[in-house]
Amino acid sequence: MTAAEPQPVSVDGLTKYYGDVRGVEDLTFTVDRGETFGFLGPNGAGKSTAIRVLLGLLKPTDGDATLLGRDVTDRAELRDLKRHIGYLPSDVTFYDRVTGAEILEFFGRLRGHERRTELLERFPVPLDRPVKAYSSGNKQKLAIVATFMHDPELAIMDEPTSGLDPLVQNEFYDLLGERTAQGRTSFFSSHILSEVRRVCDRVGIIRNGRLIELDTVENILAEGGTVVTVRLAEEPSAAALEFPGTAHVERQDGSYRLVISQEFDSLIDRLHEYTVLDLEVREASIEDVFMHFYGEADDAEGDRPAAPDDAEGDGPAAPDDGS
Numbered sequence: 001m002t003a004a005e006p007q008p009v010s011v012d013g014l015t016k017y018y019g020d021v022r023g024v025e026d027l028t029f030t031v032d033r034g035e036t037f038g039f040l041g042p043n044g045a046g047k048s049t050a051i052r053v054l055l056g057l058l059k060p061t062d063g064d065a066t067l068l069g070r071d072v073t074d075r076a077e078l079r080d081l082k083r084h085i086g087y088l089p090s091d092v093t094f095y096d097r098v099t100g101a102e103i104l105e106f107f108g109r110l111r112g113h114e115r116r117t118e119l120l121e122r123f124p125v126p127l128d129r130p131v132k133a134y135s136s137g138n139k140q141k142l143a144i145v146a147t148f149m150h151d152p153e154l155a156i157m158d159e160p161t162s163g164l165d166p167l168v169q170n171e172f173y174d175l176l177g178e179r180t181a182q183g184r185t186s187f188f189s190s191h192i193l194s195e196v197r198r199v200c201d202r203v204g205i206i207r208n209g210r211l212i213e214l215d216t217v218e219n220i221l222a223e224g225g226t227v228v229t230v231r232l233a234e235e236p237s238a239a240a241l242e243f244p245g246t247a248h249v250e251r252q253d254g255s256y257r258l259v260i261s262q263e264f265d266s267l268i269d270r271l272h273e274y275t276v277l278d279l280e281v282r283e284a285s286i287e288d289v290f291m292h293f294y295g296e297a298d299d300a301e302g303d304r305p306a307a308p309d310d311a312e313g314d315g316p317a318a319p320d321d322g323s
């Protein structure tokens with residue numbers, strides 16, 4: 001990227017409340033050109049809210065957001081922007097009576113369709129049938145073709161693989177990989193940890209509407225440490241197994257689970273005091289990291305006291321092209 005080129009995604013202090021319910025609060029991050037960025041969080045964390053604000057479907061309560069340098073709250077800039085981006089919503093809805101071919105023709109006229117034939121080979125759908133007769137997987141595939149057939153510089157996707165079978169999911173991950181190789185940017189929300197690990201360069205983890213971690217997948221996993229699960233003939237307290245280099249020890253169903261930095265000598269010294277019945281040592285998985293961030297019960301803090309309702313309708317969720 002040259003210095004003059006704007007960041008594909010730039011979000012600064014972005015906040016959205018639905019009346020007094022917090023959607024997202026004070027989100028600040030950027031996504032670089034050619035990155036595949038995963039927006040990770042459980043149900044209700046604020047992923048869809050952030051994406052809808054980015055697409056201009058919801059008005060932010062506070063803060064700024066630009067896509068490809070255009071202000072998403074400016075109607076004229078948004079209209080121009082939508083020719084350069086692809087949007088794949090989580091709840092794909094099309095007008096039921098039209099056929100798949102008609103839908104692609106409609107979006108193709110507005111934004112271009114140079115990858116249409118190739119994408120239809122990879123994500124085949126019964127083009128001549130009304131969308132009403134489509135299975136949910138076929139609707140999702142049609143939406144993928146509509147989202148990517150103009151080869152957008154930036155794709156924004158809300159849980160794009162929901163409803164896809166594993167083979168189609170793999171094809172979709174390949175598509176994202178090719179986009180990265182071509183310098184195209186992809187931003188998507190997910191709560192599927194394996195896909196985030198597989199395809200993302202960087203991840204933002206959101207909880208209760210706030211960004212609580214922003215790093216490369218590699219660093220996040222490295223910080224997760226080494227997980228040791230051990231079963232002992234004796235039943236010492238969890239605290240008795242602690243040593244310098246232990247981040248966490250807990251007792252689980254007769255075993256002990258330790259998260260340690262790579263202090264293997266200290267581990268062996270400590271275990272030497274007991275009879276070891278079973279032992280497993282492995283690197284932290286993305287599931288461990290996720291549990292670390294979400295393991296404790298969510299607090300109820302955060303929703304602000306009653307305020308004027310600034311929520312508005314989202315409009316149709318179909319791949320929206322801002323005409």
Ligand SMILES: Nc1ncnc2c1ncn2[C@@H]1O[C@H](COP(=O)(O)OP(=O)(O)OP(=O)(O)O)[C@@H](O)[C@H]1O
Nearest residue numbers: 018021022023041042043044045046047048049050
């Ligand atoms: N239209 C709305 N009116 C009021 N509150 C809303 C509205 N949409 C979302 N919320 C609230 O905002 C918060 C964030 O919801 P959001 O749908 O953005 O989360 P999410 O991470 O996308 O969840 P999911 O994975 O279930 O789609 C939740 O507390 C939710 O109840």
